[in-house]
Amino acid sequence: xxxxxxxxxxxxxxxxxxxxxxxxxxxxxxxxxxxxxxxxxxxxxxxxxxxxxxxxxxxxxxxxxxxxxxxxxxxxxxxxxxxxxxxxxxxxxxxxxxx
Numbered sequence: 001x002x003x004x005x006x007x008x009x010x011x012x013x014x015x016x017x018x019x020x021x022x023x024x025x026x027x028x029x030x031x032x033x034x035x036x037x038x039x040x041x042x043x044x045x046x047x048x049x050x051x052x053x054x055x056x057x058x059x060x061x062x063x064x065x066x067x068x069x070x071x072x073x074x075x076x077x078x079x080x081x082x083x084x085x086x087x088x089x090x091x092x093x094x095x096x097x098x099x
Contacts, residue, residue: 007059011052020048 023044031037 009052009055009059011048011055016048016052019051020044023047
């Protein structure tokens, strides 16, 4: 089974900081008070972090789905193997007890 390497994250720490600064630079001129600037900084940071979290959740979901599929495939294979083993055992029992 080939291992799947996770893709490099698009939303790195550097990109989050860059996007946060870009968003802040767009909001800052609209702010008239120090409190407004603080809110603009916080909102810009939260927006950029939200993008990063969305990417992380998407990767985690893909990983979970892959693990669930693998578990189902293993369970199906196990069920088939046990079924084949049971049939062979039944044939052996019939040979020993031909009644």
